[in-house]
Amino acid sequence: MRTRYKTYADYGMLKSDEEKTRERCMKASAEERLIILQCAISAAPGLEIAIYDSITSGSGYRTLLRMGRQIPAGEDDFYAYRRKTLAEISRYMRLLGRWKE
Template sequence: MNLRKATLTDYGVPPDDIPALQSHFRHLDENDKYNLLQVSIKYAPGIETQIYDSIVNCIGYRTMERFRDMPVSENDFYGYKRKTMAEYYHLAKLTGRL
């Protein structure tokens, strides 16, 4: 599966858990933010801070593009964002945080 087109369900996130995951991202504590940053660094190298900020602060690509350098295209950005979210989901499930 192409990274650009892969969905959260393609990465093994059950469709029923997607709303809970999105809600979880709106209420991250410091430990969760640290874990998300680590996952971003591992799965989105080079754009880890943009991916992290997008997830934590609910900022989209086009808004972020106005005030930050975006070294990838919009499709690639959202592909990496979904990959990062899915990997964080698996980590959170494993550690009982979700």
């Protein structure tokens, strides 16, 4: 299945996990932000900075465009890679033992 068609369920995440992960990323410490950036680089090369900004600030695709960010992907692909990155962040943080839930 192509990345753009995958949902959180395809990555093994529940909707509640997605919401918790997004909230946690917006309140992340400096060390956790580094992990978020590493996951963004791994999941979405070429889009990593835009994905990182979106996840840590809660901004969407169109907001980032209005702020002057150049995003080398369409809106559907951007959100697909953001889902992939959030799933990777959740999995990685659980492996590190940072998130007990």
